[in-house]
Amino acid sequence: MNKNILYRAHFLLLFLSGIGLSLSMKxxxxxxxxxxxxxxxxxxxxxxxxxxxxxxxxxxxxxxxxxxxxxxxxxxxxxxxxxxxxxxxxxxxxxxxxxxxxxxTIAIDEVVVSRLTDSRLAYEIEKAKSAGQVTEVSQNRGGIRLSLSRLFGGQSKMARKNLDLLLEEQNNRKIDRLFTPQMIRAIVPLTETDMALFREQFRPPLDFIETASPEDVRAYILDSYGKFKSAK
CATH class of the missing domain: 2.60.40.1120 (Carboxypeptidase-like, regulatory domain)
Known part of the structure; x- marks a missing residue:
């Protein structure tokens, strides 16, 4: 009888180990x-x-x-x-x-920015910063005083708009790597569809998610979940 139990326990251990190995390989x-x-x-x-x-x-x-x-x-x-x-x-x-x-040269918009890899996003941010600097320096070259309408005109505005869009995407990615579905799902029940909406609507500020205690994060998620459910 004892041998039987040991045999079954050994078989179960091997079976569970196999599952663990399979999941690890996957x-x-x-x-x-x-x-x-x-x-x-x-x-x-x-x-x-x-x-x-x-x-x-x-x-x-x-x-x-x-x-x-x-x-x-x-x-x-x-x-x-x-x-x-x-x-x-x-x-x-x-x-x-x-x-x-x-x-x-890519045309920057929200859809394009969301598709960029992190390395490409960082490259485009530096390019946008340079474009803004070059535009403003060239407009003041030689000490010529220009009107505000030219200084803050088309090219400069576009460079700043692109940079703002790129920086916002970079910031959101940093938040999303901390404000994960696993963290949220451990506190509140959300479907896959609701999870995407919840993370988009209630994405916290980066400085909060980086410095908040686990209790603070839990309270934030519970409070946001209440607002999310009442709005549906």
Missing amino acids: AQEIKGIVYELESSQQLPNVVVKNLRTGKATQTDVEGNFRISGAINDLLTFTQPGYEVDTAFVYQEGVQRVYLIRDSK
């Missing part, structure tokens, strides 16, 4: 799709490389890829005719990456 794979930014066309034959492991693969005819890796890995994406891009993997799920053609 978690070690990164899946994604590579698109062209302007057309949203899926790109085949893009070389995807994991900088941590050194492993590489290529996207299939529909732009899909699978590569061994984990959260916090860096992936590079290389395709002739497109700028090399780097993506930081900070959440599970299908990674969507949008490549930009070489020497292509």
Whole structure:
């Protein structure tokens, strides 16, 4: 009888270990799709490389890829005719990456900004900062005093507008990596659809989420959840 129990316990342990190993192996794979930014066309034959492991693969005819890796890995994406891009993997799920053609100036809007990888977003922020500085310096070159309408005219306004949009997206991404679905779901029950709406509507300020205690965060989520439910 004791041998029987031991045998069953051993079998159960092996079974659970197998499940754990299976989940661990599954978690070690990164899946994604590579698109062209302007057309949203899926790109085949893009070389995807994991900088941590050194492993590489290529996207299939529909732009899909699978590569061994984990959260916090860096992936590079290389395709002739497109700028090399780097993506930081900070959440599970299908990674969507949008490549930009070489020497292509992109038109900034909310949709485009949301598609940029973190590395590309940082690059566009620096470019927008430079554009704003160049515009204002060139307008005052030689000590010529210009009217306010020219100093704050079209080019300068556009540079500042682009920069504000890019910085807002960068700030939101920092918040979203801390204000995670896992954190929220541990406190309040939300469906996948409601979760996306809740995080968008009640995204806290970055300084709050970075410095608040667990009790403060819990109180914030509960209070926001009450407002969310009453508004539905």
